[in-house]
Amino acid sequence: MTTYSIAVIPGDGIGNEVVPEAQRVLEAASRIGGFSFDWTHYDWSCERFAKTGAMMPADGLDQIRGKDSIFLGAVGFPGVPDHVSLWGLLIPIRRSFQQYVNLRPVKLLAGVESPLKGREAGSIDFYVVRENNEGEYSSIGGRLYEGLEDELVMQQSIFTRRGCDRVMRYAFELAKGRKQHVTSATKSNGISHTMPYWDERFAAISTEYPGFTTDQYHIDILTAHFVRNPDWFDVVVASNLFGDILSDLGPAVVGSIGIAPGGNINPEKDYPSMFEPVHGSAPDIAGKGVANPIGQIWSGAMMLRHLGEEATASAIEQAIEDVLARRDSLTRDLGGTAGTRELTDAIIGALPSSAA
Amino acid sequence: MTTYSIAVIPGDGIGNEVVPEAQRVLEAASRIGGFSFDWTHYDWSCERFAKTGAMMPADGLDQIRGKDSIFLGAVGFPGVPDHVSLWGLLIPIRRSFQQYVNLRPVKLLAGVESPLKGREAGSIDFYVVRENNEGEYSSIGGRLYEGLEDELVMQQSIFTRRGCDRVMRYAFELAKGRKQHVTSATKSNGISHTMPYWDERFAAISTEYPGFTTDQYHIDILTAHFVRNPDWFDVVVASNLFGDILSDLGPAVVGSIGIAPGGNINPEKDYPSMFEPVHGSAPDIAGKGVANPIGQIWSGAMMLRHLGEEATASAIEQAIEDVLARRDSLTRDLGGTAGTRELTDAIIGALPSSAA
Ligand SMILES: CC(C)[C@H](C(=O)O)[C@@H](O)C(=O)O
Ligand SMILES: CC(C)[C@H](C(=O)O)[C@@H](O)C(=O)O
Numbered sequence: 001m002t003t004y005s006i007a008v009i010p011g012d013g014i015g016n017e018v019v020p021e022a023q024r025v026l027e028a029a030s031r032i033g034g035f036s037f038d039w040t041h042y043d044w045s046c047e048r049f050a051k052t053g054a055m056m057p058a059d060g061l062d063q064i065r066g067k068d069s070i071f072l073g074a075v076g077f078p079g080v081p082d083h084v085s086l087w088g089l090l091i092p093i094r095r096s097f098q099q100y101v102n103l104r105p106v107k108l109l110a111g112v113e114s115p116l117k118g119r120e121a122g123s124i125d126f127y128v129v130r131e132n133n134e135g136e137y138s139s140i141g142g143r144l145y146e147g148l149e150d151e152l153v154m155q156q157s158i159f160t161r162r163g164c165d166r167v168m169r170y171a172f173e174l175a176k177g178r179k180q181h182v183t184s185a186t187k188s189n190g191i192s193h194t195m196p197y198w199d200e201r202f203a204a205i206s207t208e209y210p211g212f213t214t215d216q217y218h219i220d221i222l223t224a225h226f227v228r229n230p231d232w233f234d235v236v237v238a239s240n241l242f243g244d245i246l247s248d249l250g251p252a253v254v255g256s257i258g259i260a261p262g263g264n265i266n267p268e269k270d271y272p273s274m275f276e277p278v279h280g281s282a283p284d285i286a287g288k289g290v291a292n293p294i295g296q297i298w299s300g301a302m303m304l305r306h307l308g309e310e311a312t313a314s315a316i317e318q319a320i321e322d323v324l325a326r327r328d329s330l331t332r333d334l335g336g337t338a339g340t341r342e343l344t345d346a347i348i349g350a351l352p353s354s355a356a
Numbered sequence: 357m358t359t360y361s362i363a364v365i366p367g368d369g370i371g372n373e374v375v376p377e378a379q380r381v382l383e384a385a386s387r388i389g390g391f392s393f394d395w396t397h398y399d400w401s402c403e404r405f406a407k408t409g410a411m412m413p414a415d416g417l418d419q420i421r422g423k424d425s426i427f428l429g430a431v432g433f434p435g436v437p438d439h440v441s442l443w444g445l446l447i448p449i450r451r452s453f454q455q456y457v458n459l460r461p462v463k464l465l466a467g468v469e470s471p472l473k474g475r476e477a478g479s480i481d482f483y484v485v486r487e488n489n490e491g492e493y494s495s496i497g498g499r500l501y502e503g504l505e506d507e508l509v510m511q512q513s514i515f516t517r518r519g520c521d522r523v524m525r526y527a528f529e530l531a532k533g534r535k536q537h538v539t540s541a542t543k544s545n546g547i548s549h550t551m552p553y554w555d556e557r558f559a560a561i562s563t564e565y566p567g568f569t570t571d572q573y574h575i576d577i578l579t580a581h582f583v584r585n586p587d588w589f590d591v592v593v594a595s596n597l598f599g600d601i602l603s604d605l606g607p608a609v610v611g612s613i614g615i616a617p618g619g620n621i622n623p624e625k626d627y628p629s630m631f632e633p634v635h636g637s638a639p640d641i642a643g644k645g646v647a648n649p650i651g652q653i654w655s656g657a658m659m660l661r662h663l664g665e666e667a668t669a670s671a672i673e674q675a676i677e678d679v680l681a682r683r684d685s686l687t688r689d690l691g692g693t694a695g696t697r698e699l700t701d702a703i704i705g706a707l708p709s710s711a712a
Contacts, residue, residue, distance in 0.1 A: 082544065082545035082574075083544060083545050083546075083548060083552070085545075086545050086546060087548065114473075115472055115473060115583055115584055116471055116472065116473065117470075117471060117472065117473050136546075136547060137546045137547060137548075138548075139548055140549075141513075141548070141549030141550065142549060143549070143553070148517075149517060149518070150516075150517070150518075151516070151517040152514060152515065152516040152517065153514070153515050153549050153550050153553040154512055154513065154514050154515075154549065154550070155512070155513045155547060155548070155549040155550040155551075156510055156511070156512055156513075157497075157510065157511045157512075157513070158508060158509070158510050159508065159509050159510075160506075160507070160508040161504075161505060161506070161507040161508065162505070162506075187597070187600075188438065188439060189438035189439050189441075189442050190439075190442065190492075190493045190596075190597070190600065191492060191493060191511060191597070192439060192443070192493075192494075192495055192497070192511070193496075193497030193498060193499070193509050193510065193511040194497065194509050194510070194511040195511075196439070197499070197509040218438075219597075219600075219601055220600045220601050220603075220604035220605075221604055223579055223601055223604060223605040223608070224604045224605055224607070224608030224613055225608075227471055227583060227605065227608045227609055228471055228608055228613075240546075241543070241546070241547070244543075244546065244575075244576045245575055245576050245579055245601065247576075248576035248577055248579060248580045249576075249579040249580055249583065249605075251580070252579070252580030252581075252583045252584055253583055257580055257584075
């Protein structure tokens with residue numbers, strides 16, 4: 001029997017509630033595929049930062065480097081600046097482990113209320129593929145004339161050919177099993193060095209995929225199309241910043257921002273990938289047992305797909321969709337009255353009987 | 357009688373149809389305020405670029421420097437790359453004339469269909485104030501190892517204290533006559549030099565406006581709030597790139613992207629400001645007399661407000677709202693059958709009788 005060694009990092013707030021529940025679902029579902037898990041728990045978090053001054057130990061990356069995958073809850077705690085949790089945990093993991101793809105599905109599900117008029121379940125179904133390692137998120141920059149009227153700050157964006165090409169190829173490969181349509185997010189009319197280069201590489205990589213359709217939109221009008229024409233998209237590929245924006249806007253448009261999953265993926269599997277829900281640590285509802293576990297469970301399904309357990313991944317996703325569609329045991333955010341545990345139980349109950 | 361000297365640049369495509377119609381409305385409305393116009397026409401456009409190799413003559417800026425205002429249609433023509441029209445016309449005007457504010461209203465109007473469920477006319481009403489001169493739109497950057505596998509490109513963003521402070525103060529001044537609530541768009545958790553500085557300046561400028569409420573959101577979740585909670589906002593201040601995104605997304609959310617106006621404003625009036633609709637040159641419908649003139653007319657109203665003609669500006673806006681609300685003589689994009697001229701006539705007819 002295959003055993004997957006997973007680093008579990010619940011993080012802060014509701015991360016500590018939804019991660020164990022998602023582990024229960026993954027354990028139950030593992031019977032479908034006939035595999036098992038070896039979980040190792042890490043307390044890396046803003047809470048740890050508050051106590052020790054570091055989000056993770058100095059040798060943290062080495063501790064998890066050999067794992068098959070990383071299962072993360074959410075980090076963030078009032079009083080700990082956002083950039084601490086990001087640059088002290090998320091970004092080092094994303095970059096050191098070459099998780100250069102950030103993948104997020106955008107899907108309008110039955111039973112989930114979208115803010116948009118007249119859209120039917122299934123009519124919106126696409127992926128945002130975000131470059132996750134370089135681009136606009138760079139630590140290069142600085143300040144001149146600090147404290148004076150003439151003060152100015154600079155920030156360097158860096159796009160490499162290798163960085164662009166590999167994420168674009170991932171997007172095309174993903175589209176292969178879908179509608180073979182790839183949309184690129186750009187802003188080459190305003191941002192005059194990096195974005196024209198992004199377009200150039202998109203054109204070059206497109207030629208490797210004859211028969212695929214492609215288009216590109218400037219990020220400003222693309223956000224407008226996400227609202228007006230979300231049914232146009234199949235796979236959307238975007239830089240780090242634009243992908244960050246689109247992968248929050250997409251879930252917002254289909255009403256799933258509280259339940260959307262995400263993967264930070266190293267496609268070559270040279271290093272562990274990391275799966276985490278889109279939502280944050282929600283300190284306001286933490287500790288009450290009311291947090292919605294679906295984002296975490298769905299992230300677990302994405303993790304299984306990455307590990308090669310496609311059937312089990314799909315079974316979990318189907319169970320989530322079934323429970324949502326019949327509006328069974330939903331949490332408050334979805335208009336129900338159930339708690340985290342009851343909703344998890346309902347999803348476990350909706351798994352195929354081989355997992356019961 | 358005051359006479360305003362206006363540089364008229366219809367540009368390309370439907371710009372040539374909607375600009376003369378908007379001039380008719382402005383002429384009719386000028387009787388309300390008792391002022392007149394001295395229009396000077398310039399053929400600066402992509403069409404001109406195709407013929408002469410330049411969007412405008414070498415001394416173009418000097419030709420219009422002394423005008424009271426610039427009234428622009430739209431530039432863009434198939435075959436002429438976007439960055440040509442931008443860096444050959446729009447950006448030099450925006451920067452040389454220190455039009456450091458890009459102002460766009462986002463307002464849900466009666467008679468206009470929003471893609472969002474359950475929102476009533478008037479329930480969404482805010483401004484996006486975009487920094488229009490610096491930030492992420494910089495021409496500084498370049499390429500290393502051109503043509504090789506190691507190729508990379510860099511782009512520098514530059515934020516100055518003066519640039520941040522002046523646009524933020526403009527936002528607070530605008531909020532003064534409104535709900536005194538200012539929202540800042542940031543991404544200081546990911547973009548680690550310029551955006552934390554933006555936050556620092558926002559905090560500093562906020563202290564100059566006691567009694568105002570402020571908040572700030574990272575751009576990713578802010579785009580989600582534009583869709584989920586557009587009623588939260590009063591004045592949103594943002595960098596060049598983030599403001600560009602938000603000022604397309606905002607109009608998309610209220611269904612007005614085809615009719616939204618915009619101003620490129622030099623608040624000190626040291627130089628002429630420029631007013632232009634959000635929509636483009638729409639080559640697909642150009643020359644057919646069916647283009648919607650409202651964005652251009654509304655931009656004209658914004659121009660009058662900037663010139664100090666508040667009463668006349670409001671009268672034009674009211675006429676637009678009345679015609680939309682009673683769905684009188686609307687163009688195709690709004691579900692009607694009227695042409696550009698008929699819709700313009702309806703708006704002129706809806707002006708107070710002093711302008712008839
Ligand atoms: C034409 C384009 C580059 C421009 C911009 O990004 O500034 C436009 O989107 C706008 O908002 O005026
Ligand atoms: C925490 C934050 C900096 C992060 C990002 O921007 O990458 C988050 O928004 C995400 O999308 O994972």
